[in-house]
Amino acid sequence: MVLSKTASESDVSVHSTFASRYVRTSFPRFKMPENSTPKEAAYQIINDELMLDGNPRLNLASFVTTWMEPECDKLMMASINKNYVDMDEYPVTTELQNRCVNMIAHLFNAPLEESETAVGVGTVGSSEAIMLAGLAFKRRWQNRRRAEGKPCDKPNIVTGANVQVCWEKFANYFEVELKEVKLSEGYYVMDPVQAVELVDENTICVAAILGSTLNGEFEDVKLLNDLLMEKNKQTGWDTPIHVDAASGGFIAPFLYPELEWDFRLPLVKSINVSGHKYGLVYAGIGWVVWRSKEDLPEELIFHINYLGADQPTFTLNFSKGSSQVIAQYYQLIRLGFEGYRNIMENCQENAMVLKEGLVKTGRFNIVSKDNGVPLVAFSLKDNSRHNEFEISDTLKRFGWIVPAYTMPANAQHITVLRVVIREDFSRTLAERLVLDIIKVINYLDALPSSFSAKVKNTDELEVKVKNGTVVKKTDIETQREITDVWKKFVMARKAKVIC
Amino acid sequence: MVLSTTFLESESSIRSTFGSRYAVTSLPRFKISENSIPKEAAYQIIKDELMLDGNPRLNLASFVTTWMEPECDKLIMDSINKNYVDMDEYPVTTELQNRCVNIIANMFNAPLEEGETAVGVGTVGSSEAIMLAGLAFKRNWQNKMKALGKPHDKPNIVTGANVQVCWEKFARYFEVELKEVKLRDGYYVMDPEKAAEMVDENTICVAAILGSTLNGEFEDVKRLNDLLVKKNAETGWETPIHVDAASGGFIAPFLYPELEWDFRLPLVKSINVSGHKYGLVYAGIGWVIWRNKVDLPEELIFHINYLGSDQPTFTLNFSKGSSQVIAQYYQLIRLGYEGYKNIMENCQENAMVLKKGLEKTGKFDIISKDIGVPLVAFSLKDNSLHNEFEVSDMLRRYGWIVPAYTMPPDAQHITVLRVVIREDFSRTLAERLVTNIEQVLEELDTLPSKVTQKLTTEENVDNGKLVKKTALEVQREITTAWKKLVADKKKTKGVC
Numbered sequence: 001m002v003l004s005k006t007a008s009e010s011d012v013s014v015h016s017t018f019a020s021r022y023v024r025t026s027f028p029r030f031k032m033p034e035n036s037t038p039k040e041a042a043y044q045i046i047n048d049e050l051m052l053d054g055n056p057r058l059n060l061a062s063f064v065t066t067w068m069e070p071e072c073d074k075l076m077m078a079s080i081n082k083n084y085v086d087m088d089e090y091p092v093t094t095e096l097q098n099r100c101v102n103m104i105a106h107l108f109n110a111p112l113e114e115s116e117t118a119v120g121v122g123t124v125g126s127s128e129a130i131m132l133a134g135l136a137f138k139r140r141w142q143n144r145r146r147a148e149g150k151p152c153d154k155p156n157i158v159t160g161a162n163v164q165v166c167w168e169k170f171a172n173y174f175e176v177e178l179k180e181v182k183l184s185e186g187y188y189v190m191d192p193v194q195a196v197e198l199v200d201e202n203t204i205c206v207a208a209i210l211g212s213t214l215n216g217e218f219e220d221v222k223l224l225n226d227l228l229m230e231k232n233k234q235t236g237w238d239t240p241i242h243v244d245a246a247s248g249g250f251i252a253p254f255l256y257p258e259l260e261w262d263f264r265l266p267l268v269k270s271i272n273v274s275g276h277k278y279g280l281v282y283a284g285i286g287w288v289v290w291r292s293k294e295d296l297p298e299e300l301i302f303h304i305n306y307l308g309a310d311q312p313t314f315t316l317n318f319s320k321g322s323s324q325v326i327a328q329y330y331q332l333i334r335l336g337f338e339g340y341r342n343i344m345e346n347c348q349e350n351a352m353v354l355k356e357g358l359v360k361t362g363r364f365n366i367v368s369k370d371n372g373v374p375l376v377a378f379s380l381k382d383n384s385r386h387n388e389f390e391i392s393d394t395l396k397r398f399g400w401i402v403p404a405y406t407m408p409a410n411a412q413h414i415t416v417l418r419v420v421i422r423e424d425f426s427r428t429l430a431e432r433l434v435l436d437i438i439k440v441i442n443y444l445d446a447l448p449s450s451f452s453a454k455v456k457n458t459d460e461l462e463v464k465v466k467n468g469t470v471v472k473k474t475d476i477e478t479q480r481e482i483t484d485v486w487k488k489f490v491m492a493r494k495a496k497v498i499c
Numbered sequence: 500m501v502l503s504t505t506f507l508e509s510e511s512s513i514r515s516t517f518g519s520r521y522a523v524t525s526l527p528r529f530k531i532s533e534n535s536i537p538k539e540a541a542y543q544i545i546k547d548e549l550m551l552d553g554n555p556r557l558n559l560a561s562f563v564t565t566w567m568e569p570e571c572d573k574l575i576m577d578s579i580n581k582n583y584v585d586m587d588e589y590p591v592t593t594e595l596q597n598r599c600v601n602i603i604a605n606m607f608n609a610p611l612e613e614g615e616t617a618v619g620v621g622t623v624g625s626s627e628a629i630m631l632a633g634l635a636f637k638r639n640w641q642n643k644m645k646a647l648g649k650p651h652d653k654p655n656i657v658t659g660a661n662v663q664v665c666w667e668k669f670a671r672y673f674e675v676e677l678k679e680v681k682l683r684d685g686y687y688v689m690d691p692e693k694a695a696e697m698v699d700e701n702t703i704c705v706a707a708i709l710g711s712t713l714n715g716e717f718e719d720v721k722r723l724n725d726l727l728v729k730k731n732a733e734t735g736w737e738t739p740i741h742v743d744a745a746s747g748g749f750i751a752p753f754l755y756p757e758l759e760w761d762f763r764l765p766l767v768k769s770i771n772v773s774g775h776k777y778g779l780v781y782a783g784i785g786w787v788i789w790r791n792k793v794d795l796p797e798e799l800i801f802h803i804n805y806l807g808s809d810q811p812t813f814t815l816n817f818s819k820g821s822s823q824v825i826a827q828y829y830q831l832i833r834l835g836y837e838g839y840k841n842i843m844e845n846c847q848e849n850a851m852v853l854k855k856g857l858e859k860t861g862k863f864d865i866i867s868k869d870i871g872v873p874l875v876a877f878s879l880k881d882n883s884l885h886n887e888f889e890v891s892d893m894l895r896r897y898g899w900i901v902p903a904y905t906m907p908p909d910a911q912h913i914t915v916l917r918v919v920i921r922e923d924f925s926r927t928l929a930e931r932l933v934t935n936i937e938q939v940l941e942e943l944d945t946l947p948s949k950v951t952q953k954l955t956t957e958e959n960v961d962n963g964k965l966v967k968k969t970a971l972e973v974q975r976e977i978t979t980a981w982k983k984l985v986a987d988k989k990k991t992k993g994v995c
Contacts, residue, residue: 052591333527
């Protein structure tokens with residue numbers, strides 16, 4: 001006689017995932033659960049919760065790549081368990097990184113002999129790349145000052161106020177003073193003339209951005225170089241330049257090859273670029289390249305000798321995955337020069353489609369330039385009744401994620417919406433976005449202004465206060481107030497940092 | 500009439516990958532080539548070249564995880580295009596990170612109230628975690644010294660000479676002096692007494708390691724804490740402790756829960772652990788936890804306000820993938836306490852199998868302790884004829900990657916081979932490794948010694964008299980001679 005057993009409560013693998021007990025009990029958020037969970041249930045529960053994350057491809061504010069070819073996905077998955085730092089065990093992966101460094105250095109016209117190896121390294125992103133470059137400048141400057149017998153305790157770096165947050169981090173963590181060139185209305189990048197004025201003997205370098213985060217504009221590195229060369233001749237300080245080409249480094253060589261911004265300019269000593277922006281790789285890879293060996297102080301480098309070849313390493317991170325390095329190499333050989341150029345040209349065209357669609361509505365000012373990163377930054381011509389934050393919120397209903405940002409000092413009263421055209425943002429999507437924006441404008445036009453009521457009240461109160469006389473405000477004051485009120489309203493809810 | 504067209508040379512997609520021209524031309528190594536190539540060819544070419552990399556699972560020296568369940572692989576692939584730093588756009592991913600931080604902080608007995616959120620962050624690895632912790636200590640110390648009106652330009656940190664290379668990096672890049680407690684023969688971790696002695700008023704913290712890289716040993720953090728509490732009471736310097744639990748942080752709570760090494764000790768202010776070691780996630784995730792808010796100076800934190808809740812961020816890296824954070828959360832809920840405990844117990848048992856197998860050959864000294872990270876570090880009892888580097892080389896023929904390392908000062912004459920028992924190193928593999936090591940020993944016994952020939956010429960020289968050397972000198976010479984021989988071929992300076 002065969003006794004049949006009923007599936008007991010503990011036979012967890014028998015229950016289907018959705019009917020199992022695990023979907024009913026909630027997972028602890030502070031402590032590790034005492035018992036294990038079947039892997040299918042664990043997978044399903046996490047997968048379900050992640051459905052509520054935004055769709056990466058609809059995140060129009062991000063420069064970071066959100067799509068790669070399936071062949072590359074296969075390569076990445078196959079190398080996900082390779083710890084990149086084990087150079088001994090994974091010599092091919094190490095060599096692929098070196099090839100990428102060489103290719104990118106040549107792309108930036110580094111002054112190298114035929115088959116001379118470039119000086120550079122793969123990083124986790126431009127943040128690490130910038131910190132390494134900054135560290136190199138700081139150490140070089142300190143060594144020089146010590147040799148001259150001068151104090152070296154107050155280094156500073158000159159940048160525009162439009163820099164990405166990682167420069168502020170670098171300054172804060174590595175104890176370098178940040179001297180920012182303020183923006184002004186209509187001029188949203190670093191002014192080379194003002195930058196050079198701010199340079200003093202404690203300046204370790206001037207950082208220029210190729211592809212400003214806010215409006216995609218390329219700063220005039222050539223002018224900066226020429227002005228700085230003149231100043232260096234007078235002062236003898238030898239102040240160098242670093243180009244933060246996080247976005248622009250993989251655009252300028254293909255769309256604007258005559259634009260001189262890289263190592264063709266003698267004062268440019270190091271350049272960083274994000275592989276995960278227009279290098280067309282998923283998040284997690286950046287590159288920093290130095291002009292020559294002298295620009296990277298030996299004392300910062302740790303040496304690993306592998307099979308006779310000297311492998312210098314200079315990174316902040318140690319163990320990390322190899323997938324993105326391999327993916328970058330894949331893209332470089334798969335696309336080649338023509339492939340990258342085609343993609344950048346497409347991005348540029350789609351940006352024009354979007355821009356013209358917005359211009360045609362008659363309601364927007366275009367803040368971005370045509371030359372630069374393929375993106376469209378725009379603001380409302382009239383934001384007294386409704387403003388850019390409301391447009392951003394309403395666009396979310398259609399699925400689009402288009403954040404609104406205020407400019408840094410001294411243009412804080414300007415708010416922009418930014419759409420970055422990545423490789424996977426097709427012309428169809430651009431046209432659809434224009435239609436949806438038009439719908440949003442129509443929808444908002446029909447609504448009463450939600451906050452002008454607020455401003456009106458404060459306005460009336462304040463207008464009467466000053467000694468009983470009615471004081472008229474200038475347009476800019478009104479605009480500033482409106483933006484301030486709205487900012488306070490939204491600040492309680494939304495991100496402060498621009499990415 | 501239909502004109503048929505013949506396939507042109509340029510229709511590269513028609514040819515099969517291996518028959519195509521791309522297998523014949525070599526790819527540029529220095530410059531980007533002018534033309535694109537089909538994606539299948541690009542895939543195949545790279546894949547083929549990568550065949551010559553080592554097999555990650557046979558890399559027995561690495562602590563870093565090399566296998567995860569397929570369900571987790573799926574989750575990883577799905578989130579590979581999510582830029583982790585976009586907290587606004589990916590609120591769930593951000594919350595998963597916060598949950599991991601809370602879970603790990605509680606695992607380390609952080610003094611938290613019920614429902615109080617922990618102070619900590621996910622990083623790319625223990626290197627970043629250590630730099631952040633060190634930066635916090637440095638800034639706290641500087642603020643303290645400024646308030647006291649004392650000079651704060653010469654900070655230092657006290658560690659053992661057995662520290663992993665990232666501490667040296669931290670010291671060099673952030674301009675902190677590294678004061679190392681030297682090792683000695685038979686004692687391969689930091690001596691708490693000597694460490695406490697080295698502390699002065701410029702010491703920003705003392706760093707203890709739970710799971711030394713070289714032999715897996717846990718340093719006696721409790722003893723260090725007690726000695727330092729006494730010293731602090733005398734000096735008033737309030738020197739804190741950081742525990743580098745890169746390996747040990749996911750082992751001690753499961754195998755040795757009574758061992759007091761974490762926030763239960765009052766001077767421990769921050770702890771780092773590698774999610775990608777015994778946290779059982781692929782390379783690319785680490786965690787650093789602070790005891791409480793005051794241990795992380797506000798001025799270092801950048802604030803992002805997300806839907807009303809304050810999201811403080813303090814990392815060196817900005818954009819990065821979300822996959823490993825999600826994978827860590829998967830492991831924490833998938834395994835739970837019992838799952839991690841089972842796995843660590845298995846690793847420990849397999850380590851014992853390997854250790855006993857090696858002891859039975861009678862040719863090895865076991866350098867690692869039974870209590871600690873599940874690994875076996877061993878050296879030859881007699882390395883005058885052949886030494887550990889040769890054993891390592893020959894094991895490669897069998898497919899195993901078992902590197903040999905020399906100890907740091909003052910024990911440089913000791914060379915060890917190290918096998919780390921990871922989750923995917925089964926008992927079968929352990930037994931197979933023992934068999935292969937026995938085969939290697941037999942083979943070496945038949946070979947003449949490469950090194951002794953060099954040595955005999957030197958013995959006669961000293962003033963014509965035969966000078967006998969001490970056993971230690973001989974051992975040192977052999978190791979140095981062999982090191983030079985191999986260093987031309989292979990040298991890893993930083994122990995990983």
